[in-house]
Amino acid sequence: MFMDIKHLKNFVTVVNEGVNLSKAAKKLHISQPPLSQQMKNIEDTLNVQIFERGKRNLQLTQNGEVLYKRAKKIVQLYEEMEKEMTEMGSGVKGQLNIAISTFYSSLFQNSTTFRNILQFSQKYPGVKLKIMHTDGKNLQERMENKEMDFAIINLPIEEQIFDHFKLELKNFSFIMPASWELPTSTDLIAFNDIRHYPLILLKRDTGIGLYEKVLEHCAKNNFKPKLVAESNNTNTIMSLVNAGIGATILPSTSVDKLYNFNVKVIRFTDANFFTETVLVWLKERYLSAPARAFLSILQEKNL
Structure with a gap:
């Protein structure tokens, strides 16, 4: 039994285009009859029916769904093999694709990771950088589809899917309108004392993040916070704080420099209240x- 890898690639494209031969043919820049014949050849080679052919559309059979899952992996492995063979002996060239979570993007410019990326770019001028800001489900889908090499996110992560490298520890700060008073005369605040303030929290569209971490810490301290607003956008949160709607909690990375708002940035007395930023990539991915060169720079910095 022999099957052309090109036909298998085209089958994956047909399914990705909604099991639509016309759309797939346009994307592949071929006419529809040869593509239709390729799909028939796959069925003949495997001696199974992979499509239910209606008058107007196609649908995958159960055999077709199994083939699609396997074919995606085979095509990805083949493309990675081609890439690896091409790269051998050619040095560090090509493109580095990094996804940055929406939350971390607001802190990116002042981060150690940003400086590491600048160093990488200077050391490898032949590499094009692609940096995309995204979050939640979209970020994970792009990683799983191997559109991105790395993602920069905060813990926790799905460890059964991703390997990771620790980048930075960030303490949290309590950020309040400048006109508000602290419960003590010091420039510090105990986590327990935030129970007295209305809170505005950053919340991811999906997954576990700062919102859940704050609620968990409140529960450990036996109180429920006074939540008055939530948003997935840091600038929106800072605008609400500036307007006196409530206070918020964000990582301490130069918040007062990042936003031109009239606020107080107060450090917590709790040493165990922090977040950790990590670089993640798919396990067992080439x-x-x-x-590899970018990861090497990070590892050298960590020695």
Whole structure:
């Protein structure tokens, strides 16, 4: 039994285009009859029916769904093999793709990771950088589809899917309108004392993040916070704080420099209240030469 890898790639494209031969043919820049014949050849080779053919559309059979799952992996492995063979002996060239969570993007410019990326770019001028700001389900889908080499996110992560490298520890700060008073005369606040203030929290569209971490810490301290608003956008939260709607909690990375708002940035007395930023990549994925070089720079900095 022999099957052309090109036909298998085209089958994956047909399914990705909604099991639509016309759309797939346009994307592949071929006419529809040869593509239809390729799909028939796959069925003949495997001696199974992979499509239910209606008058107007196609649907995958159960055999077709199994083939699609396997074919995606085979095509990805083949493309990675081609890439690896091409890269051998050619040095560090190509493209480095990094996804940055929406939350971390607001802190990115003042981060150690940003400086590491600048160093990488200077050391490897032949590598094009693609940096995308996204979050939640979209970020994970792009990683699983191997559109991105790395993602920069905060813990926790799905450890059964991703490997990770620790980047930065960030303490949290309590941010309140400048006109509000602290419960003590010091420039510090105990976590327990936030129970007295209305809170505005950053909340991811999906997954576990700062919102859940704050609620968990409140529960450990036996109180429920006075939540008055939530948003998935840091600028919106800072605008609400500036307007006196409530206070918020964010990582301490130069919040007062990042936002031109009239607020107080107060450090917590609790040493165990922090977040950790990590670089993640898919387990068992082939990392390109640029990706390996970038990871090497980070590891050298960590020695």
